[in-house]
Amino acid sequence: MNPLLRLALLPRTVLETTNILLTAEDAPIGVTPRDIVWTHRKTTLYRYRSSKRTHDVPILLVFALINRPMIYDLRPGNSFVEFLLDQGFDVFLLDWGELDDSDADMGLAEFVCDEVDGAVRETIRASGASEISVIGWCIGAALSAMYAALHPSAPIRNLVLLTMPVDIRDSLYTTWIGRETFDVDEIADEAAVVPGPVVDWANKLMKPVTNYVTTKRRLFQQVEAGTADRVAFQAMNRWVSDNPPFPSKAFREWLTWMYKENRLVRGRMELRGHRVDLGNIDHSVLVVTAGADHIAPRHTTMPFFDLVSSDDIEHIDRPGGHIGLMAGSKAKREIWPDIVAWLAPRSGPVPLEESEAGAASDAAPASGH
Amino acid sequence: MTQPTPGDRARQQYEDVEKKTAAAMERLVGSEAFAESLAMFVGNVTALVRVADLGLDQVVRATRLAGRRDIARLGRQIARTEDKLENVLVVVEGLEAELALARRERDEARGRLEGGESQGESQRDSGGTSTGAPRRARAARTTRAASSDVLTRGGSDESGR
Structure with missing residues (x-):
């Protein structure tokens, strides 16, 4: 571009870039129509109904405790939920909600044995299916794996684990948290919940220049070149900066058991007196790792394969970051179809009478929730 | 270039x-x-x-x-109550399922019984003797109801929450 023209357009570019950044909070995310199926404390289970359901086994989506699950349904046209519905799956989403001081007593056992357990039960109940598929992401994947390990007879047919930390000895988080001087107990004793912005700050600190400077500089250049995708940037920006509070008990247990004591991989994790033995997992398992993941690097997930006893286990590794892999602009073409291609033959067709009843109910006016 | x-x-x-x-x-x-x-x-x-x-x-x-700690304490109290309600809900849902099963079995048995009665009537009409089907069906229903009670109690014990 002509330097003079660039200079002349500078005020407009600055104005538009600032506007995109400042109004990101208004970006609509998670807009796919859904029903509330079950609530317990702050947890909500949502159901997204497919109008062309072709698979009998519904999908339960479980996300991490430190971000909103809306990343699964980021924006129209780039939503994993929308994609799954289009592929004929009935989808359920577990939302941990806005946890506050009164949830300080929520630890890993409460999330795994109460909330995930309740979500599995209610998914079965609402869908009428006899088994479900669980897709977990990040901490959500670890919680799902813990649940499957603790409940070998739970009605889970397939387990899809996305960028899951398992053996995190050699990671940046462990360098920060694993040391003696990082007093997890002091923080957990003081704060009923670790505020969302603190978690966000810690995550961004892992790549400070990239997160605080490069992203904004790139946006500025894209605005200048007229190639900025306002909707995509704002949706992702809103999601990234919206971290829910992390209950102190779960914070203490997750950091101590996973980063300081590495209990999961050593088989020493216990929830409500029961050992979490990953060897109990004999479901069909798909593990997805991201080549440029700095939060749960690939090598921290790989030990999982030696621990589980599944015969039907597959691994997909793709270039991409911890979140970008599943929510980036290329995800719809490069990773979602692979996940569906793995799930579809393991999810059975919808029984004939049910699909006919579904077609009839689709034709009837929907009841609002 | x-x-x-x-x-x-x-x-x-x-x-x-x-x-x-x-x-x-x-x-x-x-x-x-x-x-x-x-x-x-x-x-x-x-x-x-x-x-x-x-x-x-x-x-x-x-x-x-009320300070933040007081409100948090109140919130925890409500959460504990909700936990208990959830446990009750699980038990009620289990009972509901058991009841639905028992009802279905009862209806099936009744259907069989009515089928048997109409058969018996037609047999009586044609001068035949009673088959004793009503008594057997009632006995079967009683046994199933008893075993369903045992299952329900076992189920709620197993939930252990």
Whole structure:
């Protein structure tokens, strides 16, 4: 571009870039129509109904405790939920909600044995299916794996684990948290919940220049070149900066058991007196790792394969970051179809009478929730 | 091919510097020294927050208004009640399922019974004897109801929540 023209357009570019950044909070995310199926404390289970359901086994989506699950349904046209519905799956989403001081007593056992357990039960109940598929992401994947390990007879047919930390000895988080001087107990004793912005700050600190400077500089250049995708940037920006509070008990247990004591991989994790033995997992398992993941690097997930006893286990590794892999602009073409291609033959067709009843109910006016 | 303008060159140089700074910062935050400083920083901030929180809470309580801790305590109480309600709900849902099963079996048995009765009537009409089907069906229903009670109790015990 002509330097003079660039200079002349500078005020407009600055104005538009600032506007995109400042109004990101208004970006609509998670807009796919859904029903509330079950609530317990702050947890909500949502159901997204497919109008062309072709698979009998519904999908339960479980996300991490430190971000909103809306990343699964980021924006129209780039939503994993929308994609799954289009592929004929009935989808359920577990939302941990806005946890506050009164949830300080929520630890890993409460999330795994109460909330995930309740979500599995209610998914079965609402869908009428006899088994479900669980897709977990990040901490959500670890919680799902813990649940499957603790409940070998739970009605889970397939387990899809996305960028899951398992053996995190050699990671940046462990360098920060694993040391003696990082007093997890002091923080957990003081704060009923670790505020969302603190978690966000810690995550961004892992790549400070990239997160605080490069992203904004790139946006500025894209605005200048007229190639900025306002909707995509704002949706992702809103999601990234919206971290829910992390209950102190779960914070203490997750950091101590996973980063300081590495209990999961050593088989020493216990929830409500029961050992979490990953060897109990004999479901069909798909593990997805991201080549440029700095939060749960690939090598921290790989030990999982030696621990589980599944015969039907597959691994997909793709270039991409911890979140970008599943929510980036290329995800719809490069990773979602692979996940569906793995799930579809393991999810059975919808029984004939049910699909006919579904077609009839689709034709009837929907009841609002 | 067009020659890069001074502006483009400056921009390229800035991007190179940014890239090198990003790599250097990532090395820095990954170092033991940074981790040690971070641990101490977090410890200090936590201690300061504790002092500020306690002070603020005392001030609010002195005005006889509910402080954050009081509200959190109330919230926990509500959460505990909800936990208990959830446990009751699980038991009720289990009972509901058992009841539905028992009803279905009863209806099936009744259907069979009515079929048997009409058969019996037609047999009586044609001068035949009763088959004794009603008594057998009632006995079967009683047995199933008893075993369903046992299952329900076992089910609620197993939930153990």
